[in-house]
Amino acid sequence: MSVAGGHRIGEFARRVGVTPELLRAWEQRYGLLRPVRTPGGFRLYGEEDAERVARMRRGLDEGLSAAEAARAALETPPSADHLLDDARARLMSAIEAYDEAAVQAALDDGLAAFGLEAFVRNLILPTLTAVGRGWEQGSVEISQEHFASNLIRGRLLSLARLWGRGSGPLALLACAPGEQHDTTLLAFGLILRSYGWRILFLGADTPLSTLQDAARTTAPAVIVLVTFDTALVEAEGTALRRLARIAPLFLGGPGASPALTGHLRIRRLNGDLIEAAHEVAKMTNE
Ligand code: B12
Known part of the structure; x- marks a missing residue:
């Protein structure tokens, strides 16, 4: 079963091509996986877990010991693509929740991580477009669009000082x-x-x-x-x-x-x- 934002161990194991037993061992011994827990207590594994597993397997293929491969896999930062996906998802859910502090935090982090041009290209423009599309399809209220537009506009103006x-x-x-x-x-x-x-x-x-x-x-x-x-x-x-x-x-x-x-x-x-x-x-x- 797949639940919003993650997969239960069985499905995750199939996706990454490693048995659930081995994944559990890597989680317990090396802290390779960082599942989130649902309110019902299930562990859910996400994209960053999948990336670490892929890096772990590469390390093993290159002849590293399991402990060395795990260390290497944990040291590599998550890819920029996933940082971007995360930043967009965070910004969009903060907008949907009318959470001003969370919108500002997502903008702060996006700007610090990507620099101005990538921030505009990959975070600001797609978010405005997504808000517009959501509004057209009825999943975003006009009030959320106004909330988002004003905060984004305010941030751009502050950068323009x-x-x-x-x-x-x-x-x-x-x-x-x-x-x-x-x-x-x-x-x-x-x-x-x-x-x-x-x-x-x-x-x-x-x-x-x-x-x-x-x-x-x-x-x-x-x-x-x-x-x-x-x-x-x-x-x-x-x-x-x-x-x-x-x-x-x-x-x-x-x-x-x-x-x-x-x-x-x-x-x-x-x-x-x-x-x-x-x-x-x-x-x-x-
Ligand atoms: C935020 C928003 C508003 C805000 C604007 C806040 C502000 N101060 O900017 C407010 C609430 C004021 C508003 C009002 C209206 N809006 Co409005 N709005 C939007 C929304 C959600 C985002 C606009 C935006 O910034 N887009 C972000 C960029 C990424 O859009 P983009 O077109 O893809 O941009 C690309 C290119 O076009 C180009 N580009 C864009 N701008 C520029 C500028 C330069 C210099 C260059 C070179 C290139 C360039 O580069 C981008 C790619 O790199 C869009 C939805 C959408 N999908 O865009 C609707 C949208 C633009 N709005 C729309 C409409 C109809 C209106 C209203 C008429 C609604 C109404 N009935 O009152 C009014 C009044 C508009 C008016 N007379 O000016 C329509 C426009 C349809 C059309 N083509 O005529 C849209 C597309 C929504 C829709 N699907 O119906 N809106």
Whole structure:
């Protein structure tokens, strides 16, 4: 039988290809396995146990004694993939439980373990997507989505503190008029910042006339405008062309379709925000 997050000894033994007797011996003698106990007292074995068993078997195959193979298996840290899976699962269950402290702890650990770019790519973006999918399918409430979005957005903003400082080129970032989705733009700005760029962030729902004012005052190296919804910018051709005369203008986000940018004759950023940030960062010396 398989129970959420783990397997009972019989099934686990079949999965890893080692008899239950031998597994119990390895558990008792070397502490190789670290099962969790169900409220009913059953031991459940998980992915990290399976990894340690695989490493133990490799050690034995290489001719190590059982004690040496166990020591080697226990010393190797769990793979980054599993750390990531764990971090995502922890973050998602903290969101579902409205547990703010646990959300913050999962974000702290994710950031410390993966570094900024992998944190954004592998934890923040997939979590936002999963929250959205859960909401579509009815397993996530709008209240949970709001709770998650605000905590994630707050964390990205705290990482963004003083990102306008320094001497690198300046990027002016804003969401199209009527566009509320600004979290991914924050993430994009953080990646660009990690390349030494300075960021001026105007955020959600920015009227294009005011964006022009900001651009004239600050003379950015690029302006990045985001839209999730094509319809929000379709009729803004004149204002966008005016903006593009002040500084190179890019449109990004899921609403920035090639048909739209082609029609408006403005540049479109790569669909993936991390790739897009790399693309803009490379412009430093151009
Ligand atoms: C959080 C959220 C909100 C929050 C936003 C909080 C905030 N400050 O950002 C709030 C509650 C405000 C909100 C409001 C609404 N939302 Co909303 N929201 C979401 C949710 C759950 C996550 C958005 C997000 O950050 N996604 C994370 C990234 C990973 O999404 P992604 O598209 O896969 O991103 C990839 C690319 O698109 C690209 N990319 C994304 N952003 C950028 C930016 C740049 C610069 C670049 C280069 C690339 C890029 O890179 C990513 C991959 O690397 C999505 C669900 C979802 N699946 O995305 C819905 C979603 C985006 N929302 C949606 C809708 C309909 C709305 C509302 C209209 C709902 C309503 N009826 O009120 C409103 C108002 C929207 C408006 N006018 O702006 C729809 C959009 C459908 C559409 N295409 O029009 C979605 C897809 C949900 C759905 N399935 O219906 N929302």
